[in-house]
Amino acid sequence: MLAVVLCVGSGVVWAVTDGDQPQTKKPAAVRQAPDDIRDTVEKVPRSPEGNLAVDYNEKEFKKRFGRETVHAPGAWATEKNFVRGTGSTLKGFKFGTFEEDWSTELTGPICDTTRHVTADGRTAVLLQEKSDKPKDDKGKDKKKGKKDKGGKGKKDKKGKGEKAKGKSPKADKPDEHLCNELAFFDLNTGEKLWQMKLPDAKGAFAPNTNVTMTRGTVAVAWGQGSVAYDMKRGRQLWTGAPSAECRDLGFAGGRDLLALVQCGDIEEPQFKVQKVRPRTGKTEWTYKVARGVERVYLVSSDPAVLAVSTDGTAVTNLITLDDRGDYRATIDMPEGRFFDNCGKSPFGAVETCDSIAVGREQLFLAASKGSPADNWIVSYDLGTGKTVKKFDSKPDRPMYPLRVSGGKLLAFRPSDDGVSPAAVVSLDPRRGEETPYLLFGMPDRIGMENPEESQIIVEHGRVFFAPRELSAEDSGPWKGMAFSVLGVEGA
Template identity: 35%
Template sequence: MSFGPPPSMYTQSAMAADDRRRKRRRNRLMALAAAAVVVAAAVVGVAVLRDQGAPARAEKASPAAQDRLDVRETVEKRPASTTGVMDFRFSVDDMAPGEHEDLPGMWATDKILAKGIKSTLVGLRIGTDASPGDEVWRLRLTGLICGYTRHVTVEHRTAVLSRGRAEDPQAPCDHVTYVDLDDGRKIWDHAIPVSRIGGGQDTPSVTLAHATVAVTWGGGAEAYDMDLGKKLWRTKAPARCRDMGVAGGRALLDRLDCSNPSANATSWDSALYKVRGIDPRTGRVLWTYSATPGIRDLRVPSTEPPVLAVAAGDTGYTELLSLDDHGSSRATVRLKSGNYLGECSEDIDYLVLDDCPTIAVGAGQVFVRAKDEGGAHNSNWVIGFDLASGASVRKFESGPDALLYPIRMSGDQLLALRLSEDHISPSALVSLDPRTGTETPYFYFGVASEAEKFTVLDASDVVVQNGRLFFGSHSANGPSGKQGKEWTWLALGIGGNAAKS
């Protein structure tokens, strides 16, 4: 893949070839978009039946205005049309057979879709059919991307971690960079400490909270002012513990991976997780929660209200723990041996502690999806559990031949993705009302066969932003065998037909 030192694609001859290729591909994109409209229009009447009898409701009011240094919490508006069309695509055709590249991180603004590729961040104009050479901006980092956060500030900025030497996968992950996603401008960067464990490095992490970029590196944590880049504080990990991940958003939490001195060092009982609430501006510990010894993993789907996902069994996450503002236990949601799925990223290469893409928290509930029913007409449902009691409150059915996935909150509404299982009926982005149980469609859409890989959500990033739904690959693979060039889709954007801009 042609990312790295300035490639020949920027010569005049290559740019001319790209222009010719883009014209051919633009025609293909228009044809695919038209096909998607036809598919959606043909079956929209069937899909709308799910909404018959649902009372009309006004759009929910936006919450109080956020400060520019807050982590973004946008409230989506329904598009004028429920027909979804392809609004953006990013693909490459120069991958060699057998080539594999990681693509860490994807972020969207109203105009730009940004993607991490090897040691480079690229910004692409939404509304285009893009390939290498079409970037609005490119930001070359110190080395390969080795950490990122899904959070974005109100003014469209985020942070990533990178290795200290270009293209060296063994170099230490020791730089944090704060970047503007609209123009690719590097606001500041800093070297961060490195903590060694065994023959390698403790995995660092990065996140955003109000006005603060925070990182952990195993041996401790530190934070920087968003605007100035100056260090705000640094803490050292407590004895017998390592700082192994930081979660952001409305609040700042860090996870300590500690050893239990009373347990056998070779057993799971030797693991002891603690979660601390941290003042993002001072580093002061506000509270500490100690999980039950022997838990195999712990993630943070939400920092305010605090919700933890814990793995207490052999596989998967088994419980969701609701805490109060002082870090004390409120309620436990038991996921019933996998009947309900609490899904968080378990990628060992990138520690994103609060990346739980199908767990959403809001309106006093935590939402997860149920296990697939299976059978000839596969289906499932999304269920909401009360954060105060742990009791189930609301259930949303996917309907036959579809699977429903919670994505994120939009104000007091839950945004969810309904993915077609029969590939005949359309998929849809919908809004679910936790108070009334009402479902409201945003738009229906179909995808080309080349894009079906995006619907495998544990291998894709999903972002809903400014009326658009984006899918992005976690990695890319070159063609198999010795056949000629073929297009590899890296990202796809879908929007309401009348909302295109």
């Protein structure tokens, strides 16, 4: 039950600005500023074999959480530890100990996270507003009739409570679940650096609220408003209120900040994508999405890549833009042919296409003929939309894109029989070569290897599997426990 891995992360980024083409001179490594979004390049391992780094299960799960299933959004890795978000708790794990190193109780359940991490190991999470209503012995809110005398009723402009506007007690109850608290954490220590309540965020509910980060800035949008904060002290930088015509649906962060804006009638929306200056909120360019599109996801901010749907939530096309917001190319995605995972996240609004990996010049998709066990990975040129390389998987062992590292794709291939090792492989789109990167045995834990059910992260020479939901096992040696995280590292 051990096994695996190896590849030591660098913590630096190559100073390359014109794509992944080989350079005549070896590029110099430059360290990122603390507020930059981390952009590490994994080093080639000397050996793919390794040991378990983290193996943690929640014990007495039902007793602790009081229910069968708990959402577990948020999983991050740094050079020092792995951090897991579950319910209203963040837990940090040192490698090789199998026990939590620290645990931070939050003011409410986690309702959205961002995959982005700063170069020095900080990230942001959104939390539900804690209910102030008194609870009975079973932990349920007491019903207090037509008026809630125990709370601090919100006032309208005339000084009257919201009940005066004709709202029933049932209409007020969802306010307990507002996703309107933003907290900023140091992932290496678990320290909460600051926490802010989003301004006038009455409509901020999961999964229509999203948080992201870019250079020095944390940005949040909830469809009826948006706001940005400075990373260092949580100082508010700017806000965006919906107009009669348009509203911010969400942001994509990373190297730049993109906003998805919806205008017009909700039945026939007109979408726009805008590049936003992180510190001021000013728009640098605007791209108008063609009419007839029903849904838009922001896959990458730089290079700018959009995933659009003309029929429900399934992605039908990918659209690439240049650095001025002008159209570059379209990549068609026939139904049932590609694995995109964009519309399946229970959290977040627009930055949810985890299974589409984007590099400086190419993007990578998993494709199949209808059977997940018979698939391959295709790379596409961002400038032309044309296929560059096709990487075939092995029989009954599909591959899934994880992330682009130094111009190469890191992909995951699960074991097909529980005996042969699972693998992270490095795919070189220029040479069409596959190189073993990490080889490891996986304990028999249902769903751990499925990217639709687990977050799979490769960072600093380790690979981690973190289920998006936790449920207690009903029988067997793990009865009463919930699988929380599994990680492996190099020997």
